[in-house]
Structure formats: structure tokens, C-alpha cells
Amino acid sequence: MHSVIHASDRIVVKVGSSLVTNDGRGLDLNALARWAEEVAELKRRGKQVVLVSSGAIAEGCQRLGWTVRPKGVHELQAAAAVGQMGLCQAYESAFRSFGLRTAQILLTHEDLADRTRYLNARSTLTSLLNLNVVPIINENDTVVTSEIRFGDNDTLGALVTNLIEADALVILTDQKGLYSADPRKHPDAEFIHQAEAGDERLEEMAGGAGSSVGTGGMITKILAAKRAARSGAATVIASGREPHVLSRLADGESIGTQLVAATNRMAARKQWLADHLKLAGRLLLDDGAALAIRERGTSLLPVGVSAVEGDFLRGEAVACVDASGNEVARGLVNYSSDEARQIMRKSTREIEAALGYIVEPELIHRDNMVAL
Secondary structure: OOOHHHHOOEEEEEEOHHHHEOOOOOEOHHHHHHHHHHHHHHHHOOOEEEEEEOOHHHHHHHHOOOOOOOOOHHHHHHHHHHHHHHHHHHHHHHHHOOOOOEEEEEEOHHHHHOHHHHHHHHHHHHHHHHOOOEEEEEEOOOOOOOOOOOOOHHHHHHHHHHHHOOOEEEEEEOOOOEEOOOOOOOOOOOEEOEEEOOOHHHHHHOOOOOOOOOOOOHHHHHHHHHHHHHHOOEEEEEEOOOOOHHHHHHOOOOOOEEEEOOOOHHHHHHHHHHHOOOEEEEEEEOHHHHHHHHHHOOOEOHHHEEEEEEOOOOOOEEEEEOOOOOEEEEEEOOOOHHHHHHHOOOOHHHHHHHHOOOOOOOOEOHHHEEEO
């Protein structure tokens, strides 16, 4: 059984607090250097990597001289603000020794619930990856309240996996992986090497979705894998104490628990586009564009659109119809209806002259479109 990371090109790696701090007392710089080395090795193999890292509050508490983690929300937020400086500083230094740049991204649930902010976050992350930069992502603890908190970085890791349509999510913890029961209480508990993400029996084993205990926090990891699978991504839950865990996973070694998605990444996305989106408008295609999409699955360029119907925003779903009114495809537009009317029938190089800016060269990218 090969590790799913072996064939993955885009990976989200989540490291828990226990793997980057000295038992909660500030950052473990040696550990951060190790993660930088591991990520650098994955990048050397041609993989794109996003790192979701905890540790800001622990670092902030140490910098402020607090020996006990506060319970007050504002004190925690203050600690996060101070600690985030240290977290970024430490990661930037660690990655610099491998010739890599890092970028800080702080997210709240609202950023991913709002369609425009979601698309902006997605575009920024994609640009950073294409620039060979390693994004370091954390929850924006300084501004979140209980209503908008992700709640844990396992969930954040899954949402980022969906956001950038990564092939796999790796959740590194201080546990070996997932067992059929809590191994600390049940010595005969069986280790689970592979299962399907979203299998309800996994949640039952970890104490159920409503459980506040779970087995070593496994319930949040199981639910994260279930969420990641919505965009076709597999999840690996493994021990971050394993030497060279990421490069060994990339070699195909089966470490930890693999929770595989029922559908692959592109199939999951196409299914979602085909079935679950309310259409906000229509684009009338000329014969050449309709033929190119039908036969070659190309992106839709503005030059191929002869009319725009409806009132829609960037990121909304629209139908693409031929001259006879038959739906050729549907997809997520990169421009609003007002912008689309200004750039239709124009070549890509004319977009900036028409609008004063260019968001994307395509009106709809083929990855965000399903032919019907």
C-alpha cells in the first residue's frame, strides 16, 4: 500500500502545537528547522507545499512572561498577536537556510465564507505557490470571536485543502495515527492503516462528533479528513515524531493512517459544479468557442462570448450556451457581469485596456468549468 503523498503534487501539511513548541513554552527552534528541512525536501521533488502551523499563542505567552496560558479571550488574542511575530520570524529564518521564502497568511472563517474573499485568498495562495514561496497559514486569533473561529487548525487545514484544491492533507500529531479505540485504555485496540474518509464508523470510534474528549483529539482530525474529501483530497494522520516523516511519505512509505476520498479531485469538483450550483446568469458563445469547449475542454476566453445575460458577481456560476440556446457548459466566472460585457469579443491582451486591470486571462478557467 503506497502512501497517497507519493503521487500528490500539491500538499497541505498541518503541524500541531506539540510539534513546534517546548511543551507549550514558546517555540522549539530546532523543531521548526526540522520542518523547514522536510518541506524543502518535498519542494526539491517538485511538490507544492502549504504549511498550517500552530504555536503563536504559546510563543506569545513566553514573550510576555506568562507562565500560565490565560483563559480570557482578549489576553489570548494579545498573546497570539505577539506570538505570531515570533512564529513568522522563526519560520522565515528556518526556510531561508534552504533558500526558500515564506509568506504569512492569517485566515478567519469569514474569509472563506465570503465568496469574493474566498477567491482572493485562493488567487493569492496560488500565486505564492507559483512563485515558489511556502505559505505559512494560521487562524487569525487576534480578531476572531467564538462565532467565527475555525476551532482548531485541523479544520483550518481541511478548509485550505479545499480552497487550493490540494491533492492531499497531512495532519502531523504526537499520535501514531488512528486506532479502533483509545490505545491508552484498550491495549488490544487495532491500528487503522487505511479507511475511507467520511466513514461514520471512524467518528464512532473517536467518540462521536459531539464528543468533547475523543481519542487524543482524533475526532477533529477525522472530521477534517471528511471535509478535505469533499474536494477529492486524501488525508494522512501520522506522528510528527517519526524521523523524516514527510520525505518517507513522499517515497511512498505507508506511515500513519490514510483516509482516502471516495472520488478524485477533479471528479469531485466537476460533480459539485454540475449538481450543486445555482446559476446566476448566461454567456452566449460563438460557434468556435462552443466547439472548443465541447471537443477539447478548453477554457472560455472573452473573445468567444457574444452576449452576457443576467447580473452576477465574480466567482458565481453561469451557464455557457450555444447559438441554439443549448447549455454547453457551466462554470465559475472570473469577472462580474458588468466587466464581462466590457470585455466580451475582446482578446486577452485587450482586457487591461478595457477595464484598467486584469484579474485572469480567461473568463472561465477550464478547471472551474464542467462541459455538459
